[in-house]
Amino acid sequence: MATEDGYDALSAETLGDRLAGVGRLEEHVGPDPSQWQVREVGDGNLNLVFIVEGPNGAAIVKQALPYVRLVGDSWPLPLYRAFYEYHALTRQAERDPGSVPEIYHFDEAQALIIMEFLSPHTILRRKLISGEKVDGLAERLGLFCARTAFRGSELSMASARKKADVGLFSGNVEIPAITEALVFTDPYFDAEMNNHTAGLAPVIATLRGDTRMKAKVQRMLMKFASNTETLLHGDLHSGSIMATGSETKIIDPEFVQYGPMGFDIGMLTANYLMAYFSQPAHRGGDLESYQEWLLEVIVGTFATFEAEFARLWREERTGMLYPAALFEDQGQPSDEARDAVLRNIWEDAMAICGIEMHRRCLSLAHNADFEEIEDAALRAPLEARNLMMGRDLILNAETIADTAALCDMARAYNGKDML
Numbered sequence: 001m002a003t004e005d006g007y008d009a010l011s012a013e014t015l016g017d018r019l020a021g022v023g024r025l026e027e028h029v030g031p032d033p034s035q036w037q038v039r040e041v042g043d044g045n046l047n048l049v050f051i052v053e054g055p056n057g058a059a060i061v062k063q064a065l066p067y068v069r070l071v072g073d074s075w076p077l078p079l080y081r082a083f084y085e086y087h088a089l090t091r092q093a094e095r096d097p098g099s100v101p102e103i104y105h106f107d108e109a110q111a112l113i114i115m116e117f118l119s120p121h122t123i124l125r126r127k128l129i130s131g132e133k134v135d136g137l138a139e140r141l142g143l144f145c146a147r148t149a150f151r152g153s154e155l156s157m158a159s160a161r162k163k164a165d166v167g168l169f170s171g172n173v174e175i176p177a178i179t180e181a182l183v184f185t186d187p188y189f190d191a192e193m194n195n196h197t198a199g200l201a202p203v204i205a206t207l208r209g210d211t212r213m214k215a216k217v218q219r220m221l222m223k224f225a226s227n228t229e230t231l232l233h234g235d236l237h238s239g240s241i242m243a244t245g246s247e248t249k250i251i252d253p254e255f256v257q258y259g260p261m262g263f264d265i266g267m268l269t270a271n272y273l274m275a276y277f278s279q280p281a282h283r284g285g286d287l288e289s290y291q292e293w294l295l296e297v298i299v300g301t302f303a304t305f306e307a308e309f310a311r312l313w314r315e316e317r318t319g320m321l322y323p324a325a326l327f328e329d330q331g332q333p334s335d336e337a338r339d340a341v342l343r344n345i346w347e348d349a350m351a352i353c354g355i356e357m358h359r360r361c362l363s364l365a366h367n368a369d370f371e372e373i374e375d376a377a378l379r380a381p382l383e384a385r386n387l388m389m390g391r392d393l394i395l396n397a398e399t400i401a402d403t404a405a406l407c408d409m410a411r412a413y414n415g416k417d418m419l
């Protein structure tokens with residue numbers, strides 16, 4: 001699809017001619033496009049993704065489409081999202097070196113990013129469905145969430161720079177609007193694009209009838225839309241993570257925006273919990289041990305997050321927030337202040353976690369963990385556990401003590417019949 005501004009969507013057939021002469025692509029793939037093998041492999045909801053292979057190696061070419069791929073051209077979507085994704089990736093690479101693929105080239109007019117081909121990495125969600133474990137997963141994600149949260153905030157950044165950056169990213173309007181609708185709103189009414197598994201009606205009625213819970217969700221939406229604590233990844237689910245058995249990378253930050261520090265780690269936790277609740281349909285004899293491993297990943301992620309956040313608080317608190325002038329310089333510790341910030345992040349994360357657990361079963365874009373369970377009679381009770389625990393998390397975010405309590409909650413729901 002071409003636009004008046006000169007944008008033209010690539011295809012596997014046209015990519016070689018169109019990108020011939022892009023030096024960084026030639027460097028990584030080979031100088032002669034006639035020797036490139038190109039495959040379109042995008043299986044996400046929005047973009048084209050090509051693997052380009054040649055005599056020198058391989059690269060990824062990711063190009064935004066002017067509409068939502070999942071739905072079609074009836075839902076237009078601005079190409080400018082590639083610009084924000086590019087700027088998100090450069091900031092993440094700076095704040096947590098090695099966590100994201102290396103960028104080789106960015107073409108704003110064509111809305112395309114050429115980047116490192118991660119191999120033999122595969123999408124984490126696929127690994128969790130097939131019962132694979134990833135060494136160091138919790139540590140990698142805990143570090144990523146802590147470093148991007150802290151270093152993207154005025155705990156660390158100079159205010160002028162951070163405020164200019166908030167201005168830059170505030171141009172990304174349509175993408176946050178997707179999250180505002182699909183995540184925070186649509187699950188709680190009969191929205192046009194919703195779908196859900198047959199048999200869930202009683203649980204959905206409970207959620208939609210719960211005005212206290214819906215008010216809390218809307219309160220979180222207010223925070224999401226108006227709180228610019230830090231630069232978020234914005235879509236940190238297990239499809240935005242690629243891993244081998246021992247190395248993890250974070251991809252796909254086109255939903256980047258400024259928002260509350262608990263958002264990314266909360267969404268991530270929800271995706272681990274959905275993997276957890278869906279496992280009875282995917283595992284046999286190793287069910288319990290694999291589910292326990294998923295809970296260990298959650299515990300480890302938060303433990304790493306808190307330890308790294310505390311280290312950065314000690315060593316890199318150079319912004320205008322909680323200045324040493326008010327604490328250490330007066331011979332007073334700032335530990336209590338830090339713990340209150342961390343507690344706030346935890347409570348936001350718990351509420352966001354519950355909301356994400358709802359939207360992936362009730363709104364437009366479901367996740368494969370549940371979706372690939374073909375038998376609806378098996379899928380519905382597993383989704384019901386997930387939905388009811390999500391409600392509990394939203395309603396009780398302020399009183400869940402810690403990850404041990406969160407895991408006990410998951411174990412309890414895992415044994416319950418909610419339908």
Ligand code: SR1
Pocket residue numbers: 044045046068070178179182235364365
């Ligand atoms: C229409 S986009 C649907 C979902 O895909 C993305 O990965 C985001 O999670 C979004 O909510």
Ligand code: MG
Pocket residue numbers: 044045235240252
């Ligand atoms: Mg994505």
